[in-house]
Amino acid sequence: MPPAVTPLFFALVAGACGSGDSGEPGDGPVDAGPDTGADGDSDSDSDSDVDSDTDTDTDTDTDTDSDSDSVSDSDSDSDSDVDPCAVPDADGDGHDSIACGGDDCADDSSDVYPGANDFEWFEELVWDSGANGNYIDPALAVAADGSARVSFHAWVPAGASGADELHVSSNASGAWESDVVDDAAAEGQYVRQSGIGVDADDAVHIVYQIHDGWDAAVFPFDLSYAKDAGAGWELETIDAAGNAREPSMAIDEDGILHAAYTDGSRLDLRYATNPKGGWRTELVDTWATGWSPTSVALAPDGTPSIAYEAYWADGTILRLASLDAGVWARTDVDAIDSGAFAYESLLSIHMVVADEVGIAALLYWREGAFGPTHQEALFASDGAGAWVVETISEDAQAPARCAVDVDGVFRVVHGDPPSAELSHWTQDGAAWSLETLPFTSDNSERVSYLIRDGSEHLVYVDSTADDAIWYATRSLADGVDQDCDGLADE
């Protein structure tokens, strides 16, 4: 609309400027002339109205309202108006706001946009071995940007047969790409299980077992370490003096490694760390079984604890060793083998700490007294000040892994090879609710699972066709409609 102009104003301007306005029919009321038509001129009459253009806005600037919104413009002049669509994708998620003609229902959150994960599993192929399977134990870590790293060992042809190399796959670029970390086969060696972590600077750390070759009969396994801080993989041997087995690891806030492993020949539990760059290894317990799994977790203050299986008077026990003022303090958590020919054994352990609430939990899988047909997933937590053991499943057919969210709610995932399914348990007060995950996995013994920044991350192996490692992720149910379809968590 043209600016409102009073008759007095017209009179003053007309008196001052004479006949600057041509007064032809069609000239507008903003000019000094007497015409009353729509104004299409360029204000050549030198009147005092501020609008010399042909638009219809009501602002007081002198520019062109190039977006015709009657409020402000989107040009690059030096006026002080604000264009709400100068940056139509304010959160940089690739979707413009709805107000600016786009489809982003929350342009202040880069986690919310059409197609985002809203409590729905997204599944991707990490690695397909073709016919060359025989890799096991994929281990998973997630970087601060939400991208994943998976370490695993892959069989490659070498010599008369083949051997296992250490690989790592990453989806940091948006697609899964694999790197050979240690081509052990070239030196007559082969790799076994690994643990992986990403530190605050995005450096990737891996500990792994490497077999010196078939001639090394006494202490065949070394504990090795690989790190990539962005300039390629650096490999180091942490411990070649013993027979390093069952490694596990955690990375602290300063990028320091805390690793646990057993000496399978001496039946020791050992700890390795590198606080000043060099390696320090120490004996934690001489009563470890030597071939049972270990699991490391860090308390909120960075103190490491190691869960493992130890001998006790009448059998074996699940034990926790925690570093306390430089001394390993040991706590017995649960009897595994009651002795007297029970033959129960611990097959896997996974320890996690809920940082916010300081509760540690041990998720372990054991073969019961009646052999492979009786395998239990058990959960021990110290939230009440003493360890309390719960049975999650009396029929868990594969090792389980657990994770915890920021609210201190634990979740557990394990395979069920007979049914080719993955089971997912969520702690629900004193009970555990079961969900069967929608994946095909006929070799789902091999899972790795964690929660980071409100999303679950899972890797598992599917041997239905080729042996293939798959990665799956979903955002946790949170009452937020991340994918802009109008429904939260659907």
Ligand SMILES: [Ca+2]
């Ligand atoms: Ca956006």
Ligand SMILES: [Ca+2]
């Ligand atoms: Ca958004």
Ligand SMILES: [Ca+2]
């Ligand atoms: Ca939704």
Ligand SMILES: [Ca+2]
């Ligand atoms: Ca949601």
